[in-house]
Amino acid sequence: MSQIEFKNVTKEYIPGIKVLDDVSFSIEKGEFVFIIGPSGAGKSTLVKLLLREEHPESGEIFFEGRNIAEITPDEMPDYRRKIGVVFQDYKLLDSKTVYDNVAISLEVVNADEQDIKRIVPNVLSLVGLLDHASYKPEELSGGEKQRVSIARALAHEPDVLIADEATGMIDPDSSDEIVEILEKINSLGTTVIMATHDQRIVDRLTKRVIKIQKGKLVSDKEGGKYRA
Amino acid sequence: MPKMWKNLKHYLKKEKLMSISQFLVMTVTFLLLGIFIEVVAVSQTMLKYLEDQTQITVFFKDDFGEDKIFPFKDSLATDPRVLEVNYISKERALEIFKETNKDEPVLLESVSASILPASLEIKTKKISDLEPLANELQGKEGVEEVRFYKDVVDRFRSTSNTVYIIGFVLVAIFFVVSYSIIISSLRNVINSRGQELEIMKLVGASDSYVKNPFIYQGVFFSLISSVAASLIILLIGLGEDKSGVFSEGLSLGFLSHVFINPMIFSLILSFILILSGFLLGYFGSNAAVKKYLKY
Numbered sequence: 199m200s201q202i203e204f205k206n207v208t209k210e211y212i213p214g215i216k217v218l219d220d221v222s223f224s225i226e227k228g229e230f231v232f233i234i235g236p237s238g239a240g241k242s243t244l245v246k247l248l249l250r251e252e253h254p255e256s257g258e259i260f261f262e263g264r265n266i267a268e269i270t271p272d273e274m275p276d277y278r279r280k281i282g283v284v285f286q287d288y289k290l291l292d293s294k295t296v297y298d299n300v301a302i303s304l305e306v307v308n309a310d311e312q313d314i315k316r317i318v319p320n321v322l323s324l325v326g327l328l329d330h331a332s333y334k335p336e337e338l339s340g341g342e343k344q345r346v347s348i349a350r351a352l353a354h355e356p357d358v359l360i361a362d363e364a365t366g367m368i369d370p371d372s373s374d375e376i377v378e379i380l381e382k383i384n385s386l387g388t389t390v391i392m393a394t395h396d397q398r399i400v401d402r403l404t405k406r407v408i409k410i411q412k413g414k415l416v417s418d419k420e421g422g423k424y425r426a
Numbered sequence: 427m428p429k430m431w432k433n434l435k436h437y438l439k440k441e442k443l444m445s446i447s448q449f450l451v452m453t454v455t456f457l458l459l460g461i462f463i464e465v466v467a468v469s470q471t472m473l474k475y476l477e478d479q480t481q482i483t484v485f486f487k488d489d490f491g492e493d494k495i496f497p498f499k500d501s502l503a504t505d506p507r508v509l510e511v512n513y514i515s516k517e518r519a520l521e522i523f524k525e526t527n528k529d530e531p532v533l534l535e536s537v538s539a540s541i542l543p544a545s546l547e548i549k550t551k552k553i554s555d556l557e558p559l560a561n562e563l564q565g566k567e568g569v570e571e572v573r574f575y576k577d578v579v580d581r582f583r584s585t586s587n588t589v590y591i592i593g594f595v596l597v598a599i600f601f602v603v604s605y606s607i608i609i610s611s612l613r614n615v616i617n618s619r620g621q622e623l624e625i626m627k628l629v630g631a632s633d634s635y636v637k638n639p640f641i642y643q644g645v646f647f648s649l650i651s652s653v654a655a656s657l658i659i660l661l662i663g664l665g666e667d668k669s670g671v672f673s674e675g676l677s678l679g680f681l682s683h684v685f686i687n688p689m690i691f692s693l694i695l696s697f698i699l700i701l702s703g704f705l706l707g708y709f710g711s712n713a714a715v716k717k718y719l720k721y
Contacts, residue, residue, distance in 0.1 A: 249628070271633065279630035289625050306631030350629065 199263045200224035201358065201389055202248065207257035209243055209413075217243045219413040220257070225391065227357070230384045232400050233393040234424060235410035241393040244410065245362045248391075249281060250274070262357070279307065282351030282388075286363035288343040290335040296322065296346050297331040303353040321349040325379055341372025348379055358389040365396050373399060397424035433639045434646055437615060444614070448607050448647050449654075452706075455600035456655030456699045462593035463695055464662060469586035471677040471685075476582055477553045482560045482574040485543040490568030492544070498568070499546055507555040512547045516540065543570055553579065601706065604651075608644045608710030609717070616640065616714070637715045644711025645704060652703025656696035663692020 203224040209217045218240045225231055233241050246252040247259060250266050259266050261277070269277050290299050297318055304314045322328045325345040335343055344364055351359055361380060365373035377392075377399050384390040394400065400407060400423065407422030408415060438445050486495055495513065503511050514522070519542040527533050548563075550556050560574045616623065626636050666672055666688035675685030686694075 275630045275632040275635075277630075278628065283628055289621065289628070291622055291625065302625065303629035306626050306629055306635050308635070354630065 200260070201227040201229075201262055202391075203260040204244075204247075205258045205260070207247065207254045207259060209240075209247060209252065209254050216413050218247070218254070218410075221410070221413075221415045222257075223408055223415060223418055225389060227389055228384070228387055230381070230390045230403070230405045231392070232403075232405055232407045232422075233391060233410060234395060234400055234407055236395055239410045240413045241395075241410055242362055245283070245360055245391075245393055248360065249278065249283065275307070279354050280357045282348075282354075282356035282359045284344065284347045284351050284359070284361040284364045286366040288335070288347045288367075290343055290346055290350075292335050294334075295331065296327060296333050296335070296338070299335070299346055300350045300353055303350050307354065309354075317353055318349075321352045324352065324382070325349045326375075339372065340368035341375055344368060344372070344376050345379065348376070348383075352383065352388075356388065358391065359383055361390065361392045361394075363394060364392065365394060365399060370398065377403065400424040434643060437643060441611070441614070444611055445647075448611055449651055451600075451607055452604045452648060452651030452703075453654045455597070455604045456652045456703060457658055458593075458600050459597045459702065460655055460659040460695055460699050461662075462597050463698070464659070465589055465593060466586075467676040467691060468672075469582075469589060471672060471675075473579075473582060473586060474677045476579055478549075480549075480553060480556060480575060480579055482548040482550075482556060482563065482572060484546045484548065484563050484569055485571045485573070486545065486568050487570045488540075488543070490544075494568055495544060495546070498566070502546070502548060505559075507550050507552070507559060508548060509551045510547075510549040514545045514547060516542050516544050519543070519545065604648075604706060605710045605713075608648065608707065609714040611647075612640050612644060612711055612714035613717075615643070640715050641708065641711045644714065645707035648703045648707025648710070649700065652699045652706075656699045659695050659699065660689075660692050663689045663695070666692075 204221050207221045208219055211217055235241050300318045301314050322331055325348050327345050365376055380390050404421045406420045409417040499511050499513055502508055516539040520539040556574050560572050563572050623636055672688050675687050676691045677685055
């Protein structure tokens with residue numbers, strides 16, 4: 199049983215215009231997968247479908263053997279906690295400190311105060327921002343903001359970490375730092391899916407690459423390159 | 427709970443004007459509801475009093491003596507519709523006249539018992555029996571005139587009906603306004619915290635974790651307003667009780683012959699207001715959350 203499986207998934211926002219067209223692939227637990235393609239190719243839609251923020255017009259998506267269309271609203275929070283997400287625009291709360299931005303993901307599940315005090319410094323340490331815990335997002339660089347976003351996604355130990363254009367708004371050096379952190383997380387057993395159109399990163403890591411173009415899956419290669 | 431207070435404190439600090447206007451409008455709504463129910467009870471009590479006072483007065487011709495009036499009275503007393511019959515002799519009529527006009531000596535000098543008619547005062551068990559009985563008595567032998575103040579009761583009844591309608595419409599309008607205020611104020615909060623809520627949902631917050639603070643906020647404002655209105659209603663009840671205006675108590679229209687002490691009535695009313703406050707806050711905030719919090 200694959201951890202994630204897309205079976206003939208088609209998505210249309212406007213009737214007749216397919217954003218994803220009959221896409222099928224599967225991802226095993228512990229894999230590091232790039233989903234690449236130009237802007238508008240359907241990468242973010244793929245992420246939204248997996249998070250069940252959107253529903254496919256046809257086809258099925260399975261997570262750990264279960265069709266996610268069958269997940270009830272009550273089960274939804276549990277499902278989302280299994281998938282950590284990092285966005286291009288960080289989605290941090292400007293009014294809260296780095297510590298509080300990470301703690302929010304534990305507070306929403308009513309985690310014990312002692313657990314929050316133990317876990318938040320751990321994940322901040324993992325992304326190298328323990329000494330920035332009291333900073334506000336406006337005092338951080340783009341790369342640092344993205345690292346806070348990763349720390350938040352990691353706080354409740356997700357099975358899968360999705361990075362949706364996570365390096366899209368930061369400089370190359372910071373991008374490399376982010377990718378290093380994602381590799382480190384992957385080496386600890388978490389599946390990492392990185393949607394990107396950053397050719398340099400894809401070519402450097404030589405991981406599995408799923409290529410989407412005009413909504414269609416055009417290639418799926420282990421150790422692939424951006425242009426391959 | 428502490429988180430709920432933290433959220434509320436934050437909202438009150440940030441939206442002072444909105445909070446005050448929300449509190450005032452809702453307090454006025456509940457106060458109007460309370461006063462409306464008070465007015466209904468007071469007018470019911472007054473109507474009851476007026477109905478109790480309403481009677482038929484039959485004036486007899488001078489040549490119709492007591493030897494004929496007493497059998498007339500006895501036959502009336504056996505009528506199943508009649509509650510009470512009192513005979514007012516010419517002399518008693520003069521006493522009443524003197525008592526009523528004691529400040530006008532000139533008028534008193536010109537009146538003697540002989541020119542005042544003897545009469546019977548008749549009360550019926552049901553106010554609806556007054557008119558047919560008055561009509562029946564009108565043509566009887568020896569009867570000079572039959573008076574009964576139907577208009578006074580009818581006018582009061584019609585006035586109190588108008589008060590009910592206006593009061594009901596006012597309360598309905600203010601309920602709609604309060605409901606809208608709860609919804610729009612929560613919409614503002616939901617919009618201003620849009621990103622935070624989106625993040626909460628993405629990191630796996632449960633429905634109740636996201637929604638409950640808004641429900642608490644709606645219920646809080648509604649409850650505080652209804653409690654404030656209840657305190658005013660209790661003061662009104664205390665005033666009524668101390669003044670002794672309604673010594674027999676307040677009458678409830680739907681429970682005839684039941685009179686409640688004004689203070690106890692105000693306590694029951696306060697409970698109704700607080701319950702309405704809770705329900706309005708709960709359902710209003712639920713509607714706002716459902717409408718504006720896409721989940």
